[in-house]
Structure formats: C-alpha cells, structure tokens
Amino acid sequence: SPELQSECKMEMVQYCPSLFQQGVSGTIDLRGGRMIxxxxxxxxxxxxxxKRCSSVVNSLVRAVDPGSDIRADPLLETVCRPVIDALCPRMKPGDSNVILCLLDNLKNVRMTEDCEDRLMEVAYFLARDWRLIPRLLPTCQKYLENFCQLPKDWSMNQEINGLQVGMYLGCLYQQRQQLDKECRSELKRIMHIRTQAIGLMPEIxxxxxTDLTTCKNPEIKGEKYNKLEEQCKAAVRNFTQMTMSDPTFDFLLMKACEPMIQLFCGNVEGGNENYLIRCLIKHKNEQQMDFRCKxxxxxxxxxxxxxxxxxxxxxxKKCIQEINEHCVGRKTKAGVVQCLADLMLRDVLKKENQITEVCRDELKFELLQRSESIDFDSSLAKACRQDIQRFCSARTPGNAEILDCLKDNQNKVSTACYAKLRKREKLDVILPENDYSLMSKCAIIIQKFCSNEKKQNILSCLRRNINQDAMPNLCRRVLYHRLMVLNSNVIFNQGLIDNCQRDINKCCQSEIYDKGFNEDNADGNDNDTEMIDHALAFACQADVLKYCNDIPIGSGKQVQCLLSMGKSVTSQCQNILQKRQELWKSIFNVNNVVDLTEQIRKSNNSSYEFIxxxxxxxxxxxxxxxxxxxVRYNPIMNYDNPITIDHK
Structure with missing residues (x-):
C-alpha cells in the first residue's frame, strides 16, 4: 500500500534489504508478501x-484479518498448507479456526520451521489485538463489559494495546466460573495458545x-524470579499463579507429561486440573516416569x-482461616507451609486444635512433597549448601536422598544446617506420615503390617516389625535414625506420654517440663542430654535393630546386649566392640602407680611417654x-640507744 511504502521505507531498507528493490519508477517488489x-x-x-511503521503494519494485519481467513495471507497459507493438511484436515478453506488449529499444534513434530516462523509473525499481532482473534470478542463481550469494565461504547475502530488485552483476558480468567460454556471454552483455548510462547503474552x-536480555535461559520459569524488576515480577506472578491453579496452562509441562498423564492420570476428570498435578507428583518417582516429565x-x-x-x-480455600490468623506476612509459599507445620506440631504436642482437619489433610500433602527434595525448602537448602557439596555431592537429588545424606552426617554439618535439620527431624518423628523417606522406603512393611495403625503410630508399628524378613535394609536404616531421634527427647514419644501420664504427673513432672521441647525455637537448637558413641552406633546400627530392638537406650544396656550376642553380630560391629572393650579394660585396671607404669610399658609409645x-x-x-x-631477713633494732626527737 502507498501508506506502507511511505511510512516503512526506512525499515524496509534496514531490516529487509534483500527484498527491497527500487527501480526507475520507485516501485517496491513485495515478492508475494515476503516483505510484509x-x-x-x-x-x-x-x-x-x-512506531509509525509498526502502527501501519498493525493496521494492515487488522484489515487483512488472517485470523478469520488464512487465505488472506497467501504466503502463510502456502508455507503452512502441508501442515494444515496433516494436522487440520477437517478444516475447510476459509474456516476461522485454521489459525487456531495451527497455533494449537505449534510444537507438534509435524510443524515445519518455515510455517512456525511465519505463523509466529502473524500471531504476535493477534495476541496484541483481540479483534484479530475470531469468536472471542463476540462470545465474551458482555462479560468483558460486566466484569472487566470494558466501555460499553467501545467499538472495533478504537485502539487497544497488548497490555490491555492481557489485562482483560486475565480478568476474564479470574471470573471464569461466572462465564457461560461457550465463552469459557473459547477463553481457555486462547489462553492455552498464548502460553506456548512468550511472544504471545505481551503482558509479560x-x-x-530488560530481564529477558539478562536471563540465561528464558525457558526456565522462576530461574531469577526474586531478582526481576517489579513490573516484570508482577506480570510473571500473575501468569505463574494461573499455571498453579490450572497446570494445563503450563505448555512445557503438559507437552513433556502428556504420555505420563495418559499412563498414570487417565482417571482424572476434565475440570479437575488441580488434581492433575497432584497425580503427577504422586507418580513422578515411578520407574516408568519419563525424565523430562519428572x-x-x-x-x-x-x-x-x-x-x-x-x-x-x-x-x-481449606487453610484460609489458619493463614489469616497465624501466617500473615509470610511472603513465600514455603514460609506459609512452615508456619502451618509449626502450628500443627504445637497442636499435637499440646493437644490443641488450632488447625482444622481439612487444612491438616491439605498440609500433609504439602509436607510430604517438601520432604522429598531439599530444593523444595529454600531456607534448608541455603543453610546446608556447603554441607551438601562436602558430604552429598555423589548423591542423586530426589527421593529424599540429599536429606537422608545430611541426616546421616548431621554431627559433621555446620551449625546452621544442623539447627534446620533438627527442626525437620522433630516433625518427622512426631508426624511420621509426612516423612517421605520413611513412607517410601518402608512402604511394603507399612502396607503389610501397619495399614490399620493410626498415622502417628507408624514408627511404633515399624519398630515392632523390625525383625521381619520382608523389612528392606533401606527401611531399617531410616527407621533406626528416626528411633534415635525419637529417644533423644521424651516429649517426642507421644505413646509413652499417653500411657504413662499418671506416673509422669506423679514422679517426673519437673523432668518433663524442665527439659521440655521448645517448639517455638526458631533455630532448632537442642541440648542432647545423653552422650552417644557415634562410631559404635553407626557400625552396629543394623545389629541393634536386629538383636537389641527391645532394649531401652541408655546405661549401656544395648552395648551389653550386643556383647552378649558374640559372633552373631556383623564383623564391623565386632571390631568396634573389641576396641571399646580393650579401652574399657585398660581404664578399669589402673588402680595405682604400679598399674599405670605397667600400662605405659605395654604401650606402643612407651619410650615417648616415659620421656x-x-x-x-x-x-x-x-x-x-x-x-x-x-625468706626476707629484717635487721634487729637496737633498743639500747633510742632515737630522740628534738621538738625545738
């Protein structure tokens, strides 16, 4: 058009020099729409x-309206014809849904690169002007006017920018429950298309x-979320909030997980998108799970x-009361979950009911998935970052591997990491149903022997069945660690407190509360009152579980039990027990100087010790x-010649 030639001549020369040809007559060879x-x-x-050229191009696209009829754009139709025939065979020429069908299949393996490029060039403008999107405005205009303050005198001739389009679509989505079926269906389809590429979301x-130019990998959402500029952060927050409420809007996730959804979550009914992500989370560690989906x-x-x-x-919805009463001001979901976890812990220990049953059930799901990976708890991951590199670099993330590794090395980790771990361990032993490592590694035993037990009694049930042949070694290892934590403080052993409450009140009240558990301790620092031989505990943990499980910890009773088993214990345990016996024998035989001299003489370093x-x-x-x-000697004073003082 003449307007295009006059307003966009500079852009043609700068960006499209190979297509720009100026002859004697000054005409421009558009070469079948390639210049456009x-x-x-x-x-x-x-x-x-x-901006002036952009406005002219936008007006041209609006006038041609390829969204209603792809034939209005000959180049687009030509390069995409094979794709249309393969993926949209039922679409008739001139059907307004052809463009939408192509956008729905943007990442399909049959989509050609040339068709995708030309399609995105047109879709970029479609996303910024809903007048170019067929059916959406006619089906949803009354809702835009009623819910989203679209002026009732607004007409197709009035300008509207991309940010406003995103705002109005977001408003419609928030009111989606109030929309009729036709408008809701069209809105969801458009939203799905927009999430396939960031170029289709002008509001982002x-x-x-600015942030996109510095982002190392724009496809990884959330990589630098906390460092985004405020406007960008708000836009990303709105989009992410939408994908959290409906994961089907997360295009990359749905594309990677489509076969897995059919395999594991085929029974999730349409409209229950919130349960879809839960189903995927539940099965993500299955052997059949695709690594890309995971x-x-x-x-x-x-x-x-x-x-x-x-x-x-x-x-x-289920925890709104608890969040408003106890967790106001928490800026992250992790902070809200931790706040509610502390509240639930206090409820159990003090037998209160500050958290409702429906919220408790919802929180259990969040806590269970949090305990599966340290990455889901940013504060713990930050506190233990160096310890993970030092002790757990060989472990594969996921399946609670990193958390178990840190717990195995908790006496070697930094103070900050230890404090966080102790707080997590308290939750594990008091509410074991939220312990992913225990529940996954002991699933067979729990299902076979503890299915009728209350969730909070799982540890007791597992302890009773610890000698079962079906007990996996991994389960024994995790269980042994949890039992050590359980026995480190009487307040963790709810069964003991419940069954011995009268005797505790009568004889041990001061002991319980003087050394009680301070659940409000943010740092999680505890003073363990019992000294533990960690080398012996580690070497003999399997033997303790096998032979001395019923022997109470303390006063050396479990050690005596191990010694009584003789060669039945493992060689590793035998070696460490022998060394301890030699040490104890050497100490008890020193009764006088003669015994001390004899011990030094027998020592391998006797010469050095004598020197x-x-x-x-x-x-x-x-x-x-x-x-x-x-001794200081003072001279003897001569009293025969006293000194006289003249007072004159």
Missing amino acids: HCLLAAARKEKAFG EDNCL AGIDHHQITSMKDEAFLSQQFR VILVILCTVFMAGCICGRH
Missing part, C-alpha cells in the same frame, strides 16, 4: 522498529524486555514455593628450686 512478513518479524524482534514480554514436575514444585501467591486454590613424664618431673623440680619461697 519481513516487516512483521522485525516489528516483533527489533526494539528500534519505528513487553514488561520483561524435571517439569520438579520445576513446577520449586516455582510454587517462591511466592505466597502461588498457593493452590484448594490449599488456600614426657621425666621432662615434666624435671620441669617441676627446677621450678621449685628457682621460684621457691624467699
């Missing part, structure tokens, strides 16, 4: 693209241009922890000679 698409691509990618792309689920979970706004609808003792004795002797008491 070249300008569309430049307007999409180049920041310096002229236009607000995040990575997408992990990313979804990690992202959900970054902001309080990302709480799922059902979680917020050290001799040096010490010589040093003491010399010090006595040099620094002994000095």
